[in-house]
Amino acid sequence: MTHTLNPYGWATAWCLLAFGWFKDHLDGDGDGPASRAALRKGAAAIGACIGCSFAFIPVGALLLAPLFASGAGRKRGEKLFLAAEAAAVAGAVFVALNPYLFLRFEKFTGQLVFLATAFPYSLTPRAFAGFIGRFLMPNWGVLQTVAGLAGVAYLLVSAGRSRMDRLLGAVFCLAFLNMGGRMEDLSHGRHFLPFFAIGSAAAAGLLWERTAGRRRPLAWVLSAAVFLDAAAVSASYLRNYAQEAAGRSTRSEASRWIAGNVPAGSSVGLLQPPQYSETPPFRFDRHELVLFGAPEQLQDLPLPDFVVANEAFVQGRFAPFFASRYEAAAAFRPRRLFPWIPVRGVFTMSNLEFVVLRRRPEAAK
Numbered sequence: 001m002t003h004t005l006n007p008y009g010w011a012t013a014w015c016l017l018a019f020g021w022f023k024d025h026l027d028g029d030g031d032g033p034a035s036r037a038a039l040r041k042g043a044a045a046i047g048a049c050i051g052c053s054f055a056f057i058p059v060g061a062l063l064l065a066p067l068f069a070s071g072a073g074r075k076r077g078e079k080l081f082l083a084a085e086a087a088a089v090a091g092a093v094f095v096a097l098n099p100y101l102f103l104r105f106e107k108f109t110g111q112l113v114f115l116a117t118a119f120p121y122s123l124t125p126r127a128f129a130g131f132i133g134r135f136l137m138p139n140w141g142v143l144q145t146v147a148g149l150a151g152v153a154y155l156l157v158s159a160g161r162s163r164m165d166r167l168l169g170a171v172f173c174l175a176f177l178n179m180g181g182r183m184e185d186l187s188h189g190r191h192f193l194p195f196f197a198i199g200s201a202a203a204a205g206l207l208w209e210r211t212a213g214r215r216r217p218l219a220w221v222l223s224a225a226v227f228l229d230a231a232a233v234s235a236s237y238l239r240n241y242a243q244e245a246a247g248r249s250t251r252s253e254a255s256r257w258i259a260g261n262v263p264a265g266s267s268v269g270l271l272q273p274p275q276y277s278e279t280p281p282f283r284f285d286r287h288e289l290v291l292f293g294a295p296e297q298l299q300d301l302p303l304p305d306f307v308v309a310n311e312a313f314v315q316g317r318f319a320p321f322f323a324s325r326y327e328a329a330a331a332f333r334p335r336r337l338f339p340w341i342p343v344r345g346v347f348t349m350s351n352l353e354f355v356v357l358r359r360r361p362e363a364a365k
Contacts (some may be wrong), residue, residue: 011052012197018045019198022065036082039066043086047093063087065305136196138342141151141229148196149333151203200226230322236337243335250332254280256332256353257330262287262306262356271313278310280354295321303359311353326357 023044028035066082211219267288334351
């Protein structure tokens with residue numbers, strides 16, 4: 001998780017802490033000061049988690065933990081009261097972390113609209129397979145992904161064994177739906193990672209529980225393989241973070257190339273308004289900028305002499321348009337620390353792959 005963006009990384013950390021505290025609450029059957037304190041701490045962690053990234057809202061289902069407790073003589077009304085108390089604590093922490101709710105409430109409502117469209121509740125097997133193959137494996141490593149899936153499946157199948165397992169199953173299913181089936185940008189699937197982290201932990205626990213005696217070396221070998229596989233992925237992204245911080249990023253390289261190879265006065269196309277994370281910082285005052293969000297917007301206009309784009313656009317719906325009218329003038333890709341581990345900057349917005357395209361002579365229009 002070291003290469004996950006800060007909001008998602010912090011949200012993941014708070015999510016995992018919340019699971020631990022809610023487990024303490026359920027292990028105590030919901031009775032006693034220690035169990036109540038664990039409930040409040042877990043609720044506060046939920047508020048912090050969703051406060052870091054609203055995409056983690058399915059984790060709020062953990063606030064139902066008191067309903068899964070079975071304290072002696074506890075009535076349904078008392079359980080509902082504890083759940084309401086947990087929700088109040090989580091809400092207070094969320095508001096404390098997001099004071100802009102009172103200053104610019106329209107921004108908050110806009111975020112809700114974005115989430116409703118970015119994460120539609122229409123998950124399909126194809127979308128889930130795409131999330132696993134195109135996002136989870138490149139970011140987590142193949143072995144840890146397999147372990148996480150196995151652990152999640154084990155927890156869901158064994159949901160009747162404990163109250164925590166049932167609660168985990170409910171939260172996982174909500175997050176499963178929240179991932180969405182028409183999501184084009186799989187990088188938004190980062191909010192799904194905590195549940196696979198828990199699955200990996202469950203798989204590790206199951207492995208060490210079922211291996212003893214002569215089979216114990218097998219557990220060491222498999223655990224080491226999973227760790228090294230995941231560590232190699234994280235190390236690859238950390239290397240690119242270091243290059244970004246040291247001024248050797250793809251963004252800096254693209255900026256220097258544009259300054260030396262794109263003539264002043266030529267038109268340069270951008271697919272969105274300039275943003276630091278997604279646009280090389282070249283001299284905008286030396287060129288005529290052409291902003292277009294779809295090829296159709298250029299039907300009655302001269303094509304820009306050059307187009308600067310990152311991997312999210314070059315490999316997407318713009319690909320046919322670029323292939324027929326432009327040729328690659330230069331490309332700047334993130335560095336692979338290990339040849340077999342791909343690195344995609346679009347997942348972290350650090351060291352993205354940038355391409356400078358030159359208009360073909362025959363494509364004047």
